[in-house]
Amino acid sequence: MIKKIPVKDLQLGMYLYELHGSWLSHPFWKTSFLLEDPADLAKIKASGVVSVSVDLSQSKVMSAKEPRQPDSPSPVSVAALAVPELKTTPGSFQNELKRARELCNRSRSAVTKMFGEARMGNTVTMAEARAVVDEISDSVSRHPLALITLARLKTSDNYTYMHSVAVCAMMVALARELGMTEEQVRDAGYAGLLHDVGKMSVPDVILNKPGQLSDEEFQVIKSHPEKGQEILLRAGDIPPMVIDVCLHHHEKYDGSGYPHGLKSEDISIYARMGAICDVYDAITSNRPYKKGWGPAESLQKMAQWKGHFDSALFQAFVKVVGIYPIGSLVRLKSQRLAVVIEQNEKYLLKPKVKTFFSLRSNMPLPQIIVDLAVSGQEDSIEAREHFENWNFPYMEELWQSGL
Structure with missing residues (x-):
């Protein structure tokens, strides 16, 4: 039929x-x-x-009526002119954000302990990772953006551990976007959680150095994928795909990455997914040597790095986080500045925003929630704004304080 x-x-x-x-x-x-x-x-x-x-x-599926996960019916790009529909999510972003805060604390503690064992030369096991990934996967099921957005907030002391939590959540969400089986989704989560375990072999003085790395120090940093492979191989019960992502998440689609200079389809799909999730979280996070870029600005820059990522997977990733991810600073046609506080249920280009600053008067405004997709709403996003061009000390509080 x-x-x-x-x-x-x-x-x-x-x-x-x-x-x-x-x-x-x-x-x-x-x-x-x-x-x-x-x-x-x-x-x-x-x-x-x-x-x-x-x-x-x-076909090998029971029905063609019910999709695994609702999805956008048209392609998106960071510079899209069409307005694609956004997949719906089963729970409120703000409700899940409250649960995600607690989950971040638990996950950070678990990953810190797990990576601490690796630093001391002890074995990392899947049993240790399983409970963390299960909780993260459940959170992503309830609302894919809450944990991903919250995990961007890191300190220099917990960066490596919270980065692992964030990449795990993004890998789970991206795997679901791609229609993978639940087993594949969980494996993608394990890969995200453990992809940087090799950094436990890198001295903290290099990992957290506030200035530019020397050539010798950069070579030490570049050794972490192979160090991670060694750590995971010692465990004995880690799936080969998880080890592959650990080893190859710094490969680039054009072959210019490391450690092996793999190119295009020679890089596994999971490692190509890992490369996107790893970079996005890294460049949106504050580091000792650099303030993070805004989420929308980061996607724009990533889209411009030709040859770095698998373009089809990057398109799918944009569908996960949105063209204007939560926390993005945008300029409206009304010459107000606003922060994106939630993806709209119907349109990626028309999220809900919170206005707070007038460009005409150069003064703060009373904070107002504007749903750009409401019928008759004449305001719209005119451009992304770069965080570094402004000195707003309360940006994170704006999107966390809810509707």
């Missing part, structure tokens, strides 16, 4: 019979095949195809 469905309902295990609509670059040399590779699913969702026909008789 041939059934035509929106591309948002497409999932792994379906037999692709025909692609409908037009796109700039046909993602495949064939159009009829069993969809088994998450990378192929990502390519289709990023291609601009609106709908597809599937052969239910040859």
